[in-house]
Amino acid sequence: MSQIIGWKTQRRSRFAPARGLAVLLTTALALSLAVSPSFAVLGGDREVTVGSNDAVFSQNKQNEPAIAVDANHPTVLAVGDNDNIDLEACNVGNDTTCPFTPGVGVTGIQFSFDSGDSWTQPTYTGFSARGCLGVPVVATDTCTPDPNGPIGTLPWYFEEGLVSNGDPALAFGPQPGPSGFSWANGSRLYVANLTGNFSAERSEQAIKGVFAVGVSRIDGPAATGLTPAIVADKNNWKRPVIASKQSSTAFSDKEQIWADNAASSDFFGNVYVCYAQFRSAGSHKNGNSPAPLTVLVSRDGGDTWDSNQLAPAGTDPNSNNASGFGISGCTIRTDSAGVVYVFGERFAAPFTLPTVSEHVMFTSTDGGKSWTHAISVQQVTDPCFFIDPVIGRCVMDGIAGARNDLAAAPSVDIANGAPTGAGATNLIVDAWADGRDGPNNEGVLFSYSRDGGQNWSAPTRISSLPDRGYYVAPAVSPDGQDVYVVYNAFATPFRDDTTSVRSLVGVVKHADVTGGIPGAFAEIHRGTPGDPRGSSQNTPVAEFLGDYIYAVATRDYAAAVWNDVRNASDCPAMDDWRFSLRGGPAAPRPAPQQDCPSTFGNSDIFGGSWADPSP
Numbered sequence: 079m080s081q082i083i084g085w086k087t088q089r090r091s092r093f094a095p096a097r098g099l100a101v102l103l104t105t106a107l108a109l110s111l112a113v114s115p116s117f118a119v120l121g122g123d124r125e126v127t128v129g130s131n132d133a134v135f136s137q138n139k140q141n142e143p144a145i146a147v148d149a150n151h152p153t154v155l156a157v158g159d160n161d162n163i164d165l166e167a168c169n170v171g172n173d174t175t176c177p178f179t180p181g182v183g184v185t186g187i188q189f190s191f192d193s194g195d196s197w198t199q200p201t202y203t204g205f206s207a208r209g210c211l212g213v214p215v216v217a218t219d220t221c222t223p224d225p226n227g228p229i230g231t232l233p234w235y236f237e238e239g240l241v242s243n244g245d246p247a248l249a250f251g252p253q254p255g256p257s258g259f260s261w262a263n264g265s266r267l268y269v270a271n272l273t274g275n276f277s278a279e280r281s282e283q284a285i286k287g288v289f290a291v292g293v294s295r296i297d298g299p300a301a302t303g304l305t306p307a308i309v310a311d312k313n314n315w316k317r318p319v320i321a322s323k324q325s326s327t328a329f330s331d332k333e334q335i336w337a338d339n340a341a342s343s344d345f346f347g348n349v350y351v352c353y354a355q356f357r358s359a360g361s362h363k364n365g366n367s368p369a370p371l372t373v374l375v376s377r378d379g380g381d382t383w384d385s386n387q388l389a390p391a392g393t394d395p396n397s398n399n400a401s402g403f404g405i406s407g408c409t410i411r412t413d414s415a416g417v418v419y420v421f422g423e424r425f426a427a428p429f430t431l432p433t434v435s436e437h438v439m440f441t442s443t444d445g446g447k448s449w450t451h452a453i454s455v456q457q458v459t460d461p462c463f464f465i466d467p468v469i470g471r472c473v474m475d476g477i478a479g480a481r482n483d484l485a486a487a488p489s490v491d492i493a494n495g496a497p498t499g500a501g502a503t504n505l506i507v508d509a510w511a512d513g514r515d516g517p518n519n520e521g522v523l524f525s526y527s528r529d530g531g532q533n534w535s536a537p538t539r540i541s542s543l544p545d546r547g548y549y550v551a552p553a554v555s556p557d558g559q560d561v562y563v564v565y566n567a568f569a570t571p572f573r574d575d576t577t578s579v580r581s582l583v584g585v586v587k588h589a590d591v592t593g594g595i596p597g598a599f600a601e602i603h604r605g606t607p608g609d610p611r612g613s614s615q616n617t618p619v620a621e622f623l624g625d626y627i628y629a630v631a632t633r634d635y636a637a638a639v640w641n642d643v644r645n646a647s648d649c650p651a652m653d654d655w656r657f658s659l660r661g662g663p664a665a666p667r668p669a670p671q672q673d674c675p676s677t678f679g680n681s682d683i684f685g686g687s688w689a690d691p692s693p
Contacts, residue, residue, distance in 0.1 A: 243272040
């Protein structure tokens with residue numbers, strides 16, 4: 079990989095389109111095709127994971143939502159999430175275990191065609207254990223998944239010898255055509271996710287390594303974009319493509335995808351994926367295996383992909399040990415001229431509590447062919463003050479809590495003027511959860527840059543008390559006039575028991591941008607709180623809420639998705655057992671479907687849409 083030397087002098091202006099008459103024609107066409115959003119309900123929120131069976135664990139479990147908006151048809155939204163909808167129930171076999179069913183995919187997909195007022199989750203066919211409900215108390219019953227059963231996840235993985243394994247990321251871009259990319263060709267949705275082999279037999283495996291980055295795609299016509307009829311038909315999805323370069327020990331993780339969606343860009347239509355590529359599959363979480371931050375680039379609509387390894391300045395690019403500890407939690411965006419920005423969190427070493435890490439930025443001015451070294455953007459403090467002894471991960475709400483590995487990772491958006499690039503300010507916004515003010519005072523911080531990431535505003539705390547920021551995502555309107563931030567937060571202090579009530583909430587805030595400077599944030603939505611003890615790992619030794627949430631913004635409205643447990647029930651028997659694993663009084667391992675309320679484990683994805691409050 080070549081490095082750019084003196085890159086500031088080589089990049090052309092990020093603030094002016096440079097494609098002449100072709101850009102003007104494309105701009106005019108895109109504006110004529112774009113659909114103005116309409117709303118049935120403003121300021122409300124609703125469940126996105128509408129296909130979920132809320133009364134059976136772990137089929138009722140969803141987390142890690144990602145959302146994308148079609149810039150050329152802004153009423154069209156797509157959401158992906160980790161969704162257990164098609165897994166076997168706990169009553170299969172040993173009633174106290176709730177395993178992932180081998181071969182069953184977990185990358186859920188939902189759509190809205192009215193700016194987030196209502197949602198649909200298509201039902202396709204594939205390898206499904208949805209009908210494996212088991213027999214209570216009988217420990218010898220088994221599950222035989224249906225190879226042509228109903229699935230609420232991405233299609234065509236089973237047929238390709240693959241399994242969709244979650245961690246979804248989504249982006250809309252233009253379709254390619256005989257004359258290149260154009261919104262006149264229609265819109266294309268890209269869904270990236272971790273992808274594994276269906277078969278355990280090495281000779282039958284489709285990929286090398288544990289997990290690859292797989293990309294699914296579906297197209298909508300120029301006049302309408304995606305429609306309910308299009309997404310309902312499995313045959314409209316292209317077969318998944320393996321984008322990452324794999325070896326026998328490769329474990330791809332924490333990927334994010336972006337399509338260059340501003341017609342003013344020199345690289346309009348390019349698609350980019352960033353991810354951490356662990357090179358030692360058996361120990362990818364132990365902090366001493368190579369794990370370079372990697373970027374994949376497609377210039378043909380996702381058919382083929384090139385790979386680039388990003389190099390932190392002054393460190394071994396493969397380092398993930400005490401000398402560097404690695405970079406993860408990446409996010410990727412483009413500005414109106416096609417400059418690509420990759421952000422990640424470089425973790426501190428040696429590891430201490432709390433850990434002071436940093437946000438770093440890489441850029442490319444040639445469509446992802448070459449990249450700068452890392453530039454330090456922010457000093458951040460991971461909101462980690464307690465490592466749960468059973469799961470070995472940082473938790474915030476209390477013992478047996480949900481992990482918060484990437485709470486301080488950067489979440490970034492850029493006002494790139496999509497779909498045309500017109501009116502772009504290229505304002506860059508960054509938001510994250512930070513622990514610099516100490517335990518039980520973790521906040522949501524916000525910073526911005528007006529000059530391509532060279533200078534940043536001082537971080538500002540924007541969360542409301544008593545909110546303890548957990549996961550965060552910002553969105554800036556394409557014209558740079560409005561900024562929105564969604565966050566999950568714990569509204570109760572750290573619990574050193576499992577009997578005290580805990581509270582998780584979703585919040586959305588908005589700020590106007592005046593003269594290129596975001597103003598004060600005001601709360602435009604606060605969701606219904608719920609008790610995160612009602613969420614669960616499949617094991618189920620602790621809570622589980624995933625690693626991220628997401629937001630998008632148009633010129634007229636914003637939409638956001640978050641993890642929600644308002645409909646999840648706490649299970650006292652589970653609380654007692656979890657506490658016993660951490661030194662409390664002995665307690666038997668419960669059978670979730672028999673010893674817990676029916677909605678135990680029912681973590682949902684909720685979302686909402688809000689019109690610009692000050693148009």
